[in-house]
Amino acid sequence: MPRLSPVSRPPAVEISALVKRYNGRAVVSGLDLTAPAGQVTAVLGPNGAGKTTTIECCEGLRVPDAGTVRVLGLDPQRDARSLRPRVGVMLQDGGLPTGVRPLEMLRHLASMYATPLEVDPLAERLGITSFARTTVRRLSGGQRQRLALAAAIIGRPELVFLDEPSAGMDPQSRHAVWDLIRELRSEGVSIVLTTHLMDEAADLADTVVIVDAGAVIAQGSVRELTSAVDDSTLRFSAEPDLDAVSLARALDDGRREGPEAPHRVQHEGDGDFTVSGSITPATVAALAGWCASHDILVSRLSIGRRTLEDVFLDLTGRSLR
Amino acid sequence: MTAAPLPVGSAPAPALRRVLAQAGFETTMILRNGEQLLITLILPVFVLVGLTRSSVIEIGTAGATRIDFFAPGVIALAVMSTSFTSQAIATAFDRRNGVLRLLATTPLGRGGLLAGKVLGVLAVEVVQVVVIGAVALGLGWHPVARGALVALLAILLGTAAFTALALLLAGTLRAEGVLALANLVLVLLAVAGGIVVPASRLPGALAHLALLLPSGALGECLRDTLMHGALPITSVIVLVAWTAALAWGAGRMFRWH
Numbered sequence: 001m002p003r004l005s006p007v008s009r010p011p012a013v014e015i016s017a018l019v020k021r022y023n024g025r026a027v028v029s030g031l032d033l034t035a036p037a038g039q040v041t042a043v044l045g046p047n048g049a050g051k052t053t054t055i056e057c058c059e060g061l062r063v064p065d066a067g068t069v070r071v072l073g074l075d076p077q078r079d080a081r082s083l084r085p086r087v088g089v090m091l092q093d094g095g096l097p098t099g100v101r102p103l104e105m106l107r108h109l110a111s112m113y114a115t116p117l118e119v120d121p122l123a124e125r126l127g128i129t130s131f132a133r134t135t136v137r138r139l140s141g142g143q144r145q146r147l148a149l150a151a152a153i154i155g156r157p158e159l160v161f162l163d164e165p166s167a168g169m170d171p172q173s174r175h176a177v178w179d180l181i182r183e184l185r186s187e188g189v190s191i192v193l194t195t196h197l198m199d200e201a202a203d204l205a206d207t208v209v210i211v212d213a214g215a216v217i218a219q220g221s222v223r224e225l226t227s228a229v230d231d232s233t234l235r236f237s238a239e240p241d242l243d244a245v246s247l248a249r250a251l252d253d254g255r256r257e258g259p260e261a262p263h264r265v266q267h268e269g270d271g272d273f274t275v276s277g278s279i280t281p282a283t284v285a286a287l288a289g290w291c292a293s294h295d296i297l298v299s300r301l302s303i304g305r306r307t308l309e310d311v312f313l314d315l316t317g318r319s320l321r
Numbered sequence: 322m323t324a325a326p327l328p329v330g331s332a333p334a335p336a337l338r339r340v341l342a343q344a345g346f347e348t349t350m351i352l353r354n355g356e357q358l359l360i361t362l363i364l365p366v367f368v369l370v371g372l373t374r375s376s377v378i379e380i381g382t383a384g385a386t387r388i389d390f391f392a393p394g395v396i397a398l399a400v401m402s403t404s405f406t407s408q409a410i411a412t413a414f415d416r417r418n419g420v421l422r423l424l425a426t427t428p429l430g431r432g433g434l435l436a437g438k439v440l441g442v443l444a445v446e447v448v449q450v451v452v453i454g455a456v457a458l459g460l461g462w463h464p465v466a467r468g469a470l471v472a473l474l475a476i477l478l479g480t481a482a483f484t485a486l487a488l489l490l491a492g493t494l495r496a497e498g499v500l501a502l503a504n505l506v507l508v509l510l511a512v513a514g515g516i517v518v519p520a521s522r523l524p525g526a527l528a529h530l531a532l533l534l535p536s537g538a539l540g541e542c543l544r545d546t547l548m549h550g551a552l553p554i555t556s557v558i559v560l561v562a563w564t565a566a567l568a569w570g571a572g573r574m575f576r577w578h
Contacts, residue, residue: 023432059426083331085428095423097415099354111342112428115331155427156331 009090010038010073010160012190013058016287018067020053027053029214030067035192035207040185042205043194044308050214051194052092055161056191059089072159074118085113092164092194097157098137102128102147105136106154113155126150126176141168149177153184160184162193166200178204198309208308212316225311226275234275237300238265238291250290251275251283271299333428339550341572343429348444357407359569360507361445365399366456367516373460380522384452387549392457392464393472399449401516402444404442405483406507412438413490413499421539422577431577442484459513468546475542475553478560479521482535485567492575509537521545535563 013035018029022262028050035041041096042053056062060083062078070077089095096105102111103123110116123129126146131139139147143316145168152160166174171208181191181204201208202222210218210225218225244265251263263277275283284303306314333339351357372378372391402501415421426432454462489501510516513527515537520528531537539560545553 059424060420068328081430084430085331087421090421091423091424093419097350098418098421099350108342108346109427112334112339116333151423158331251514308554 004198004255005151010070011035012037012039012041012072013192014068014070014073015054015058016068018054018057018069019065020050020057020062020185021065027214028057029055031211031215033060033209033216033219035190037190038091038185039206040181040191040193041207041209042203043192043199043209043211044196044198044201044312045194045211047196049211049238049316051211052163054211055163055192055194059087060084085155086158088152088155088160088282090152090162090165092167094136094144096136096144096147096151101133102133102136103140106148106150110154115156117156118153119154120125122150122154122270126180127173142170142173143214145169146173146177153180158193159192160192160302162191164196166195166197174200198307198312204310210315217315218311222308226306226308232278233306234287234303236273236275236287236298236302236303237271238273238296239297240269242273242291242294242296244273248275251277251286253286278303338428340433340436340440343424344440344444344488346442347438351383351441351445351447354510357411360504360517361399361403361407362449362452365395365402365449365453368398368511369453369456369531370460372517377415379519380518386461386463388457388462389464389548390459390544391517392453392460392462392542393547394456394519396450397479397516397536397539397543398511400446400479400539401483401510403445403449404480405487406503407445408438408442409487409490409503410485410496411487411504413476413494413496415530416491416577417496425577439480439484441509442480443477445478446480450476453566464537464547465550468521468548468550471552472546475539475546475557475560478557478564479535479542482539482560482564482567484539485564485571488575489567489571492571492577510534533559535560539562542569553577 013033015031015033018028018031019026019274022219031050031054033043033054043054045051053062056074057064058071062276063077072086073085076083096130100108103119105118106123106128112120120129123132126149128143128147128150134143136147138145147158148272149162154167162181166177169177178200181193185191192269193200193204197237205222208220208225245268248263248265251265261277263275263283266274268274275287277283284301287301288298334342338430351361362511373388380390412421421434424434429437429447434464487503491503494502500567512518513523514532514534515531516539519540520531520537522528524533532541532555538556541556542553545551545556
């Protein structure tokens, strides 16, 4: 029996072969990206990768030089009028006039919509009330970001573009913002955000899109991106001066007969170790047994999965640019 | 930070309400900003009182009283300060801070933003005309009543030309550059642009050149209508030509980023 498809909504964003040049230099060169409806899609990439330009093409702020962009199934240029009420935008540079007070700005933006969110509860929940009497000019970076986020969602959009939403925020603000994004998602809002923060992408995103040099170089769920099958690595933390050679020998003894490569145990510093080779349940048992016999407590153990940051750095390179 | 419901359901407010909201927002921003208020209201009143109550500038007034001679030009100066200098600076900084782009993504859109700005400028000009007019009347000004309607049309036309120039600068240059240039141009046109001091009293070639500047044309329009009740055809044509050229230029060259 065929599976029932969910209520058919077009993808929040569908980009194919997008090209955008500034003064002849291609900043986005043949980018393809799909952000499913009702999900959080994180666009991750180094500075200058073309993230903001891509988002701005979706917001109708830039006209693509080639390729197609569809937002909620519509053309951001041709259908701008019908898209504007349905799409919320948080720009990287805020877009807030400097002489205005936060609640004034929110009330003004609310007046552009027929049934906006109520300003006061939204301001309360993002902690804006505490600096309501300060003009934008005197707000900290994190405070401006929270105000800009409130501005993006005041019109109850179906889709929100957030360009580096938690840049410059303290951890408390960041978690408040993340909670809000999760709640928006649970209401069915589609969210497309750009970020440098791996934990932001890993915690929030249903889909992560890694962009470099104007094109997508990897795309998938955090799980898909971080669990490469042949990359079997075991990481554990224990006391830094344990005998790695002795441990590796113990792990080799524990494995079943076969052509598998010998284990290598490497100290990454600060008591973090990686074991490479064939990782099986027997390997874990052998590790635990060896540690027990040496009276060593393992404080953390994970298998087979690289962090998103490992994947990101492997794909985009470790050199500064 | 307590929980608040976030139901989805987006629809725009009616277009008129959006534009009026933007106009009110722009007006408040201008009238609240100290520097802007200095340029748009305090400076013209100061110039008016200074020119009428002292003889710093020796000038033949062709039989008119000094207040009748200078009041129309000071109103023209005030219109120029709001529609050009103040608007150029505000728009340039809003452009740099991303305000124009953010508003363009809301239901207001680019067209609504422009309409809101123009209405905001006109609202500030109403305040200026009322305040400067009241001060002038207090100083003994007797404008020709039958010229008032054409004078208002000239103010609208001058506003269009100067707002287009403001947007042309604000949309093409860096904010700091606009800040310097818009103030410099205001001072140059105020002194030698035929706006407060009529072109005919300016030295040499300026006497002819100033008539062709938007400042000179607006000044002539208001003096012709409010001093003599005359219809300043040539100056109206000059303003129309400037408006068309500057609006075309601003439309083509304005960059949102």
